[in-house]
Amino acid sequence: MDKIRTRFAPSPTGFMHIGNLRTALYSYLFAKKNGGSFILRIEDTDKERYVEGAEDVIYRTLKTSGIKTDEGPREGGAFAPYVQSERQSIGIYKKYAEELIRRGGAYYCFCTKERLEGLTDKNGVRTYDKHCLKLTKEEVEANLKKGMPYVIRQNIPKDTATVYNDLVFGEISVDSNDLEDNILIKSDGMPTYNFANVVDDRLMGITHVLRGVEYLSSTPKYNLMYDAFGWERPTYIHLQLIMKDAARKLSKRYGDANFEDFIKKGYLPHAIINYIALLGWSPKDNVEKMTMEELISNFSVEGLSRSCSIFDENKMRWLNSLYIKEMPPEEFAAAAESFIKESKANGFCHKKIAKLLHTRTEILSDIPGLIDFIAEFYDAGFDTSLFVNQKWKTDGALAKRILESYLDEIAPAEFTEEGLNGFFAALAEKNGLKKGQVLWCVRIAVTGRAATPGGATEMLDLLGFAESGKRIRYAIEKLGAS
RNA sequence: GGCCCUAUGGUCAAGUGGUCAAGACAUCGCCCUUUCACGGCGGUAACGGGAGUUCGAACCUCCCUAGGGUCACCA
Numbered sequence: 001m002d003k004i005r006t007r008f009a010p011s012p013t014g015f016m017h018i019g020n021l022r023t024a025l026y027s028y029l030f031a032k033k034n035g036g037s038f039i040l041r042i043e044d045t046d047k048e049r050y051v052e053g054a055e056d057v058i059y060r061t062l063k064t065s066g067i068k069t070d071e072g073p074r075e076g077g078a079f080a081p082y083v084q085s086e087r088q089s090i091g092i093y094k095k096y097a098e099e100l101i102r103r104g105g106a107y108y109c110f111c112t113k114e115r116l117e118g119l120t121d122k123n124g125v126r127t128y129d130k131h132c133l134k135l136t137k138e139e140v141e142a143n144l145k146k147g148m149p150y151v152i153r154q155n156i157p158k159d160t161a162t163v164y165n166d167l168v169f170g171e172i173s174v175d176s177n178d179l180e181d182n183i184l185i186k187s188d189g190m191p192t193y194n195f196a197n198v199v200d201d202r203l204m205g206i207t208h209v210l211r212g213v214e215y216l217s218s219t220p221k222y223n224l225m226y227d228a229f230g231w232e233r234p235t236y237i238h239l240q241l242i243m244k245d246a247a248r249k250l251s252k253r254y255g256d257a258n259f260e261d262f263i264k265k266g267y268l269p270h271a272i273i274n275y276i277a278l279l280g281w282s283p284k285d286n287v288e289k290m291t292m293e294e295l296i297s298n299f300s301v302e303g304l305s306r307s308c309s310i311f312d313e314n315k316m317r318w319l320n321s322l323y324i325k326e327m328p329p330e331e332f333a334a335a336a337e338s339f340i341k342e343s344k345a346n347g348f349c350h351k352k353i354a355k356l357l358h359t360r361t362e363i364l365s366d367i368p369g370l371i372d373f374i375a376e377f378y379d380a381g382f383d384t385s386l387f388v389n390q391k392w393k394t395d396g397a398l399a400k401r402i403l404e405s406y407l408d409e410i411a412p413a414e415f416t417e418e419g420l421n422g423f424f425a426a427l428a429e430k431n432g433l434k435k436g437q438v439l440w441c442v443r444i445a446v447t448g449r450a451a452t453p454g455g456a457t458e459m460l461d462l463l464g465f466a467e468s469g470k471r472i473r474y475a476i477e478k479l480g481a482s
Numbered sequence: 483g484g485c486c487c488u489a490u491g492g493u494c495a496a497g498u499g500g501u502c503a504a505g506a507c508a509u510c511g512c513c514c515u516u517u518c519a520c521g522g523c524g525g526u527a528a529c530g531g532g533a534g535u536u537c538g539a540a541c542c543u544c545c546c547u548a549g550g551g552u553c554a555c556c557a
Contacts, residue, residue, distance in 0.1 A: 186555040439517035
């Protein structure tokens with residue numbers, strides 16, 4: 001069997017959608033699993049949609065994702081060029097279009113826009129009526145000589161059942177009468193996706209085509225083209241859609257599907273890759289956290305799902321937290337730094353903050369919210385009802401007593417963990433309380449928050465002796481006022 | 483509307499004729515923790531509906547319903 005070759009063929013829209021990324025991922029995994037090659041081809045045949053710098057986005061995304069292309073515009077390869085506009089300019093598509101015409105698989109069409117519009121039926125659906133197929137060779141020659149604008153259309157045979165076997169969906173059968181004679185070469189001379197795709201896949205030796213389900217029902221058209229050329233068809237692997245919710249697919253329109261946006265939100269690239277790998281595919285042994293190498297070795301087409309899946313950011317957060325926890329402390333501190341700065345917690349030890357945050361951070365952008373009490377304590381408005389805790393049987397009155405006692409007893413000593421522990425034990429004993437009651441109240445007093453990235457001793461240590469005392473006094477004041 | 487595809491808990495999903503229908507996220511509870519988390523343990527929760535085939539159906543067939551895709555000089 002020939003070496004397996006897959007490709008990822010995005011159009012340069014300047015935007016790398018999560019769904020597209022997953023298609024690239026699966027194509028990559030499939031190729032690597034089978035010892036094959038993964039090729040990148042840029043499909044820029046639509047001049048109107050072209051976006052400057054879009055190729056950079058594609059390369060950047062693939063690179064940070066850990067997906068390595070074996071051949072492509074920048075890597076080069078035996079089948080260069082890998083950009084369709086460049087291939088067009090050296091006449092590849094025209095040559096093959098003409099060959100297809102000779103073989104009866106395509107024909108020139110000179111129909112005007114007006115005539116085409118007249119073909120629209122009551123449902124607003126327009127189907128071309130093969131009008132120009134009736135033109136004689138002489139008529140075509142004459143029209144061409146006159147310089148009449150033309151397109152080249154695929155000639156779909158009538159009354160043929162086209163059948164193919166998709167590796168995910170199984171046998172797909174479509175009546176050729178339901179297929180239209182689509183345009184292969186546009187009037188500007190550029191090939192359409194339909195045509196360029198087939199020609200390039202063939203020329204680049206692509207053996208397995210992985211693409212979205214939106215092509216499932218039009219694949220017979222591609223197959224008919226392969227047949228007309230006398231080429232062997234590739235194997236198809238169609239991938240189900242990723243949805244935002246039950247009714248809407250994930251899309252650029254909702255601004256919720258961009259890989260780079262997730263990176264900005266503080267997701268680790270591999271956490272995203274790991275998560276989307278699991279969306280629509282499940283490994284046999286049910287493992288969820290996998291390195292790229294493990295994804296490759298575990299990947300199998302049988303695990304691909306036929307039904308669409310809803311993107312669940314919650315689960316991606318969970319995976320991300322797993323990857324964050326296994327980062328070395330220094331690495332986490334470095335990654336967290338800009339988010340800590342954002343919280344305006346300047347003047348406090350960032351290293352200490354990072355240490356506290358490490359096991360409590362799911363995504364990096366949670367960080368400012370987790371530690372906003374450091375900088376915004378006095379502006380946040382102190383909620384004294386937080387002192388009321390059923391488990392610890394504490395309330396405002398008790399809190400006030402504890403805090404006043406804290407101020408009486410606290411020695412201007414070093415804030416060491418040991419020292420603080422001893423101090424709190426003594427404080428609890430003196431007041432006839434449980435240590436937990438004291439700690440709960442003190443922690444609330446210095447942070448104003450029910451949930452904090454650390455316990456009372458850690459918060460005191462972080463804020464320091466002077467600031468802690470100031471906050472305790474502030475809390476007492478608030479309690480007195482209430 | 484025509485054609486194509488899909489249907490297991492809130493979500494991702496195992497499952498391919500005999501299971502008390504896995505597992506994960508989320509959620510809830512308990513434990514650990516002197517306090518917040520992390521972590522550990524456990525609970526709640528599903529085969530869209532109806533016929534049929536079969537001794538037996540989440541798995542096979544048909545119909546219905548629901549959802550999605552597609553019908554461009556866009557990819």
